[in-house]
Amino acid sequence: MIITVDKFFHKITRLIPWVQDEDDLTLRRFLRARELDVEKASAMFLKYLKWRHSFVPNGSISISDIPNELAQDKVFVQGHDKTGRPIFIVFGRKHFQNKDGLDEFKRFVVYVLDKLCASIWCISMPPGQEKFVGIAELKGWGYSNSDVRGYVSALSILQDYYPERLGKLFIVNAPYIFMKVWQIVYPFIDNKTKKKIVFVEKNKVKSTLLEEIDHSQLPEIYGGQLSLVPIQDS
Numbered sequence: 001m002i003i004t005v006d007k008f009f010h011k012i013t014r015l016i017p018w019v020q021d022e023d024d025l026t027l028r029r030f031l032r033a034r035e036l037d038v039e040k041a042s043a044m045f046l047k048y049l050k051w052r053h054s055f056v057p058n059g060s061i062s063i064s065d066i067p068n069e070l071a072q073d074k075v076f077v078q079g080h081d082k083t084g085r086p087i088f089i090v091f092g093r094k095h096f097q098n099k100d101g102l103d104e105f106k107r108f109v110v111y112v113l114d115k116l117c118a119s120i121w122c123i124s125m126p127p128g129q130e131k132f133v134g135i136a137e138l139k140g141w142g143y144s145n146s147d148v149r150g151y152v153s154a155l156s157i158l159q160d161y162y163p164e165r166l167g168k169l170f171i172v173n174a175p176y177i178f179m180k181v182w183q184i185v186y187p188f189i190d191n192k193t194k195k196k197i198v199f200v201e202k203n204k205v206k207s208t209l210l211e212e213i214d215h216s217q218l219p220e221i222y223g224g225q226l227s228l229v230p231i232q233d234s
Contacts, residue, residue, distance in 0.1 A: 030045045048161050051161055061107050061108075066108040069104055074094035075088060075112050076228040076230055076231060078229060079217035082213065085120075085129065086116060088116055089219060093139065093142070095145050096145060106153055109153070109154045110157060113162050116132045117130075130165065131166060132166065133170075134170070135209070139172075139175075141178055159190050166193065166196055168197075169197045169198070174199060205222060206223050
């Protein structure tokens with residue numbers, strides 16, 4: 001792995017000298033995402049740099065860039081799992097398509113992912129632990145919340161530009177009608193991400209979450225002790 005990382009680093013720095021500022025852990029994530037294939041990882045990393053430069057030219061997304069998305073009050077950060085990974089919760093019933101297009105939603109996705117990545121460095125994590133855990137709460141989700149283009153865009157951003165960041169995603173209380181939308185979205189999910197997604201039976205939500213999250217870190221809505229914190233306040 002060390003030799004592969006060095007090879008990857010030398011290849012990238014020949015193309016873009018200022019990449020030397022990137023940390024070793026970032027390079028390793030892109031390598032793992034492409035099964036240690038230096039050529040594929042290099043192409044992926046260069047695509048990421050180009051995207052980041054154009055989509056986030058100021059280095060971060062401001063809350064003033066995503067007012068409509070924040071107003072939906074749909075993403076929260078809550079505690080950490082038994083391995084120390086931060087937990088975020090998304091309420092599907094609170095998401096609605098933006099009538100002005102996908103741009104603001106995409107900025108919101110980047111804002112959320114950047115906040116989660118930043119939170120990893122703010123807590124004591126085991127060496128090499130760089131991932132987060134998600135809970136998608138779909139109770140009350142209906143067709144008015146359906147947003148296939150938005151879901152696919154979010155997946156694309158996560159998979160292409162934040163590789164090896166998602167540890168696990170629990171999908172809970174999914175109604176039957178959601179599965180019709182899921183069938184459309186599923187082909188856009190890469191194999192690595194598919195293995196991290198768990199559909200939880202409605203009568204086993206608390207017990208399933210407790211397998212990986214201590215009661216003291218479990219959200220109140222699942223019988224735990226912690227209240228929800230909006231992503232912008234985390």
